Amino acid sequence: MNIRFLRSIGLVLLLGLLLGATMGLCQAKTKLVWAEWWDPEWGEDTVEWIVSNFEEEHPDVDVERSFVPHDQFNDKLLTLCQAGDCPDIMGMEVTWSDAFNRLGLLADLTPLAASASEKFNSQYNPAWIINYKGKAIMAYLYTNSYGVIYNVKLLEEAGLQPPTDWEELKDTLKALHDPVAKKWGIALPFAMKSSCHFMLYDFWTRLIQAGGHMVDENGLARFDSPAGVRTLEYWKSLLDENLVYPGTVKGALATGEKEFRELFAAEQVAMILSGPFEKGVALERNPDIQLAFTPPFEDCTGGYLLTGSGIAISSQTEHPELAWAFFEHLVSHKVATKMIEEKSLTWANTAALGAPELAEDPMLGPYAKMVSNPASRSWIALPSLGDLCGVIMEHAQEYFLGLVDAETALNEAAEEWNAVVSGG
Amino acid sequence: MRRRLSDRYDTKGFLFLAPALILLLLSIAFPLFRVIQRSLQEYSTQAGGFKYVWFNQYQQLFSDPLFWISVRNTFVFTLGSIALHLGLAYPIALLLNAKWPNVKVRNFFRGAFILPFLFSPPAAALLWGILFRPLGPLNYGLSKLGIGSIAFLGDPSWALFSVMLVNSWVYFPLYMILILGGLQSIPRILYDAARVDGANWFQRFIFVTLPQMRTLVITVILIDFATSFIHFDLVWTMTKGGPMRSTYLISFFLYEKGLRDFRLGYGSAVGVVIALIMAICITAYVLIAIRREEVTA
Numbered sequence: 001m002n003i004r005f006l007r008s009i010g011l012v013l014l015l016g017l018l019l020g021a022t023m024g025l026c027q028a029k030t031k032l033v034w035a036e037w038w039d040p041e042w043g044e045d046t047v048e049w050i051v052s053n054f055e056e057e058h059p060d061v062d063v064e065r066s067f068v069p070h071d072q073f074n075d076k077l078l079t080l081c082q083a084g085d086c087p088d089i090m091g092m093e094v095t096w097s098d099a100f101n102r103l104g105l106l107a108d109l110t111p112l113a114a115s116a117s118e119k120f121n122s123q124y125n126p127a128w129i130i131n132y133k134g135k136a137i138m139a140y141l142y143t144n145s146y147g148v149i150y151n152v153k154l155l156e157e158a159g160l161q162p163p164t165d166w167e168e169l170k171d172t173l174k175a176l177h178d179p180v181a182k183k184w185g186i187a188l189p190f191a192m193k194s195s196c197h198f199m200l201y202d203f204w205t206r207l208i209q210a211g212g213h214m215v216d217e218n219g220l221a222r223f224d225s226p227a228g229v230r231t232l233e234y235w236k237s238l239l240d241e242n243l244v245y246p247g248t249v250k251g252a253l254a255t256g257e258k259e260f261r262e263l264f265a266a267e268q269v270a271m272i273l274s275g276p277f278e279k280g281v282a283l284e285r286n287p288d289i290q291l292a293f294t295p296p297f298e299d300c301t302g303g304y305l306l307t308g309s310g311i312a313i314s315s316q317t318e319h320p321e322l323a324w325a326f327f328e329h330l331v332s333h334k335v336a337t338k339m340i341e342e343k344s345l346t347w348a349n350t351a352a353l354g355a356p357e358l359a360e361d362p363m364l365g366p367y368a369k370m371v372s373n374p375a376s377r378s379w380i381a382l383p384s385l386g387d388l389c390g391v392i393m394e395h396a397q398e399y400f401l402g403l404v405d406a407e408t409a410l411n412e413a414a415e416e417w418n419a420v421v422s423g424g
Numbered sequence: 425m426r427r428r429l430s431d432r433y434d435t436k437g438f439l440f441l442a443p444a445l446i447l448l449l450l451s452i453a454f455p456l457f458r459v460i461q462r463s464l465q466e467y468s469t470q471a472g473g474f475k476y477v478w479f480n481q482y483q484q485l486f487s488d489p490l491f492w493i494s495v496r497n498t499f500v501f502t503l504g505s506i507a508l509h510l511g512l513a514y515p516i517a518l519l520l521n522a523k524w525p526n527v528k529v530r531n532f533f534r535g536a537f538i539l540p541f542l543f544s545p546p547a548a549a550l551l552w553g554i555l556f557r558p559l560g561p562l563n564y565g566l567s568k569l570g571i572g573s574i575a576f577l578g579d580p581s582w583a584l585f586s587v588m589l590v591n592s593w594v595y596f597p598l599y600m601i602l603i604l605g606g607l608q609s610i611p612r613i614l615y616d617a618a619r620v621d622g623a624n625w626f627q628r629f630i631f632v633t634l635p636q637m638r639t640l641v642i643t644v645i646l647i648d649f650a651t652s653f654i655h656f657d658l659v660w661t662m663t664k665g666g667p668m669r670s671t672y673l674i675s676f677f678l679y680e681k682g683l684r685d686f687r688l689g690y691g692s693a694v695g696v697v698i699a700l701i702m703a704i705c706i707t708a709y710v711l712i713a714i715r716r717e718e719v720t721a
Contacts, residue, residue, distance in 0.1 A: 074684075075683060075684075078686055099685060099686045102686075103467065182559060191663070191667065192663060192664050192665055192666020192667055193662075193663060193664035193666060195664070195666070246558035246559050247558075248573070248575060248578075250558075250575030250579040251558030251559075251573070251575050251578050252578065253575065253578035253579075253667045254556070254558060254575055254576070254577040254578030254667070255558075255578075259557070384685050386684055386685070387680070390665070390669075393666070394666075394669055397666070397667050397668045398668060401580070
């Protein structure tokens, strides 16, 4: 009786195991892990929509999203990857890419791009793939550029037209400056805690416009030039004329990104120098705010700095082709159109960016002109970017405080910059 | 005649100590050994792991001007913080230990003075960041007094003092509680005896309170030194080392090299040097304190 009972139990268990294994085999899908930080920016629904669209097109693939907040992303992913648990596809900033690449964690995208689909090739600018030390290490999902953004209402109330070049900007700031009411036209984050903001948005952008180059092809400094001096002199002239919030040089050196965003959203300053993403940030704080980019400026050149955020494929992935297919999906016309229309992001898809309705948009219209200017330049992956930002900021601060002249500040910065780049 | 170990000690005792000793070895000695080992190595992609570079990291570290700036700032920050912590904590503890006409009011203040310690460092940094703004409440008050505006966090000559001030505001309650506890444990009989000898309140403080509190104050200074020397979050949130590196601390250097740039070998070398500096300073201080105690005794 007992033996028969045990046999029956054994048989049931065996059948269960067989059934489970068969079902498992039937349902076995290739798993792709996508580590991203975009949930708060795009909304979870949008991220889920992107994934489900891809899974519909690839029913044999299961994309597992792994959300990590942006400020923890770099450290966590580096740790995960070094532990051999690297996600197949990772969100990537140019600023982080050197650290990953140095550890051999990034796949070379060159062979994958070479065998990309025709559709992809017709809609993706090859300049959006970042090459570093002879290897394609990441590709942009959306591009950014930085220009002067203004509060439409505040300029209208002051009876001012948006400036069209750097000198007009100065005139507009003078018109907006009211020392009695403690009002300034612009806030600029010149504090050390915003050193990368200063280097990219204010220094590099103005340098390109002044006809200068930041670095050579090896990442070594070229900003110690007459154009560099002109760049620093321009920003110092605004500080010296008390045109920048809060009206003193030392006060401006304490202003960080957080303060400048607060001031702008609270309509205490009318202008900032930043990217198109600033619209979403300001709207979150002040739903009534109306923003627009000024018409693109032109000094010695009309170029702007091109940056962006993108993805990288792990060198540890077992499915590089599938990971690439997912990337192609991310920059497809369908996804790009949604991201441009709904999120005001300048998605890396030439067909979507060229849409005629974009020209009407007060933010994206001028932006499309800025990024399409032939003098605009992409930045390159640089080692120890935090150190490099600190170097530029520290010496610029010395100059702003009148401790050294612009040329000395830039020469010293260039020397330290080259030491960091060579050491990296 | 040689005695065996078992004759001298009850060896069974070691068995009972073993779990704690093993845990201590695993949690302290092993990580310490690994950090020292890593400081002599560098990650090599070609080698696919760490390779020994011996003292190269240290050589590089000592020739880095930023490291020396961070060491100087850290010493100023640490010593300034200790002075401010004690300068605030000691008098307030004395005040809270004194006889008050109303005990409830005294207890209320005992609670109120602890409040700053309940702020997390980033929250305190945020709060003081607002207070320190060029057009913020503090500067408004100063301009009303006719002093004029101070760029607390934008002026290199003010920034380090400003962050020390915030650090003192956040952490002085901890030291205040410790000192208050110490004051309450001084036997009343000593004060009574001093009173009988005709000592006034100042003499009682100098000849009774201070000597009785010496050991505790030494401990407080040691704790404060150890925590302030490796301080990170509050100052990082407020200034990130600026302006012009005037608030750049050694912990920032460690974080940037070791964690942000992921140069684990170099970061470990910084960690070892920090540990050595702290060990030397603490040992020297304890030795001096002990010698002084022996002399006065």
